[in-house]
Amino acid sequence: MKSNEEMIAGRQLYPANNSGFSNLDKSVTVGHKVNIMHVILGLVLVILVSLFMTGFGYQPWWVLGFIILVGIFITLPTCFSGYWQINKNGITVLSYSSNDVMKLMQLLHIKKIYTKSYLFENITKAEITYRKKVRISPIDFNPDFFKLNLTVNNEAIQLELGNIQAKDLVEIVAIFNTHGVAVYDRQQIIGLLEENKSLFNHFHNGKWASL
Known part of the structure; x- marks a missing residue:
């Protein structure tokens, strides 16, 4: 197993208060506000x-x-799907009901969208992960699992990263680091995005994952 120093050198770990990033006082939204x-x-x-x-x-x-x-x-x-935001205060997740009728009412602002917030001080672990989705049908075009995994008060939280741009992911990591949270990137995803490489092609080796 690699040491933290080796992981930092290999850009697999971005430690808290990492001087390599700017102290950002801004917010990033992942997903689309409806x-x-x-x-x-x-x-x-x-x-x-x-x-x-x-x-x-x-x-x-x-x-x-x-x-x-x-x-x-x-x-x-x-x-339409939910989205989440990260800023100097923490993370806010905005999501919709699994009930289609209720969700439509939320989309039309008749009912309130579900909101849940997480403070940085309660986040003990953050990790960026990409996992291939095994497809049993050639017409299954659902995306792979690209997530930011958090441990908050011993609770596992998964946030979708979707088609996030490299600069936004770097800023998210910077905000975490500034607030004392280290971020693991064992698959070196940030580097791949900065090189404008397709995560799908990289992790599938150019092949469509299927049974």
Whole structure:
């Protein structure tokens, strides 16, 4: 097992108060904050697609109504997901209900989005990880598991990193370091992103992972 000094030299560990980073007093948002106009446009699109699929009134009205309801209450909510923010105070995770109807109400600001905050002083471990998703179907285009794993008060928290840019990930690490939290990057992901390399190609060796 490598020592901390070796991991630091190999850019696999970014220690707390690392002088290699600037003391950043800013915030980074991972994911997309939902704009209500995007939701309204989605509703309009669902209605237009439903009208097109039913021949603009050619099918019985109940068919049109059923397709619109499916589009609004099942399809539309899946187009939006939660996000999280990190700033000088800690991490705030904003998420939606797993119930499609409740989620739609949250998207329309009828109900409040779920919010949970974590203070830096309660975070004992942070690690960036990338894990391949084994696909059992050639049409499974779901992304691999790219996460920031935290231990907060002995509780494991996983935050999605998605298509994060290198500069944003570096800033996140800097904020952690500034607040006394070391960050592990055993797979040297930050270096790969800084070199503009595809994480998918790197970890799959150019092959599609399947059973």
